[in-house]
Structure formats: structure tokens, C-alpha cells
Amino acid sequence: MTDIVFVLNGPNLNLLGTREPEIYGSDTLADIEARLESKARELGLVIDFRQTNHEGVLVDWLHEAREVRARAVLLNAAAYTHTSIALLDAIKAIGVPVIEVHLSDPATREAFRHISYIGMAAVDEVKGLGAEGYVVALEKAAAL
């Protein structure tokens, strides 16, 4: 196992900080990455922080986490959380612990957000803490 933690972000999260701050906060994804970089240094970890709007790319990156023997993956799959059996299968396949992260708490929102395919295979979850949730999730990854 290495000290690398993959931080994978799904569709539309590249727009973070531009709209709906009442739900997602006003930090951009770059702000979150900077905070995580600093926390990772403190914890002696290295983060590989990425965002894509494409489901298959997330599947490929989960496979890559296995290939590089990453310590953990923090995954905010955004809307794919609620739809993607492909991501569920990938998480089950890779043998790398995945921590589910959400800025908001989907359980308190529309019913279609109440299902999480990621949660069916993730080892842990952090929801509803905004950008700080990524930091909490990294601390959890350090403790694995």
C-alpha cells in the first residue's frame, strides 16, 4: 500500500462556487483541493485530486487506484451516486477502501437522492459538512 489517496469528483462539481451556495457552499473545487493538500501534508499523505463529468472515466480512475495500490479513495460521485451500478461494481472490484463524500446531505433532499449505490460498497461516508467534509474524510482515510 502507498500513501496516495485518490480524491475523485463527479459531474458538475467543476462548477462549485458559482451557483447554489446555499446548498454546496461558496468554496470552489480548487479551494477544496488546496485545503486537502495542506491537510495531506500534515498527515503524511499524498493526494491525487481529480474531477470528471464522465461516468466511465470515474470507473477507469477507480481501477487506477487499484493499480497504484492507493491507500484509499475519497469519492464524491455527485449525481452518479444515485444511478451508477457501474461505480458500485468498480468499488467492489478494486479492493481499495472508498469513502463516500458529499457536500450536502442527500438524505435530507429530494427522494431521488436517497439511494446511494456508492454507499452500498463504501467503507465510510461523510455528508452534509460542506468542504470541511473532504478534510474529515481524509482524516478517516489516514486512520484506515
Ligand code: CA2
Ligand atoms: O452534495 C453533494 O456533494 C452531491 O454529491 C452534489 C451533487 C448531487 O447530485 C448529489 O446528490 C449530492 C451535485 C453536484 C452539482 O454541483 C453543482 C455545483 C455548482 C452549481 C450547481 C451544481
